[in-house]
């Protein structure tokens with residue numbers, strides 16, 4: 001019975017939280033609560049603070065002030081860029097790496113970890129490709145293998161930082177379906193995205209631009225003034241959608257790889 005009560009507690013609770021680096025704030029006014037099993041879209045321009053929020057949620061950085069509480073095992077699903085694919089590891093190897101954090105330092109993933117990794121690959125629809133070389137997979141498949149790794153780590157809260165970047169329409173749809181399934185199974189998924197229309201399909205939206213612009217269900221948290229405040233000058237009108245009026249122009253990352261401490 002006490003379990004039922006505690007499962008209604010929010011997975012994340014931000015109260016007056018300010019995040020930043022070496023004492024310099026970059027993200028103000030975080031004030032939101034996320035229940036378990038939610039799909040949360042995070043909208044914001046490049047530099048708006050999306051990745052900084054994820055770093056705070058994993059505990060990599062502490063709030064400069066205020067409170068940010070996370071009541072879940074948490075894993076970040078990294079972006080998969082080609083430059084990091086030098087090692088000839090299999091999809092199963094990558095999925096099994098999720099077990100490393102739970103193993104004592106002298107142990108390598110063994111049979112039970114590999115069995116669990118295969119279950120994770122099955123969950124993301126890639127059991128058939130367990131033996132395939134990770135670097136040979138498509139971008140969408142690699143993204144799902146990294147989600148499998150987070151599942152092997154038993155993550156209850158999955159942080160996906162622009163996971164749709166570079167995916168084709170089919171992979172994008174598969175990933176969206178997987179996010180739906182993860183949430184239906186009680187996992188909480190936060191997804192940084194540039195697609196407003198995508199965020200509208202999820203349960204909650206958090207708009208960031210150096211501060212929290214809005215938070216709530218998409219119908220109340222997304223509006224023309226909110227999008228203008230979120231994207232500033234980087235907005236374009238959408239023909240035929242006057243009620244919403246604006247969508248962000250597509251941003252593409254180039255500078256991130258050069259930035260230290262990512």
Ligand SMILES: Nc1ncnc2c1ncn2[C@@H]1O[C@H](COP(=O)(O)OP(=O)(O)O)[C@@H](O)[C@H]1O
Pocket residue numbers: 021026044045046047048049050051052053260261262
């Ligand atoms: N390691 C860091 N040290 C100092 N400032 C950083 C660091 N990482 C990001 N920033 C700054 O924090 C702000 C938010 O960046 P970031 O969280 O990466 O935004 P987003 O992920 O939305 O593009 C930016 O102004 C960025 O320059």
Ligand SMILES: [Mg+2]
Pocket residue numbers: 050051052161
């Ligand atoms: Mg980022």
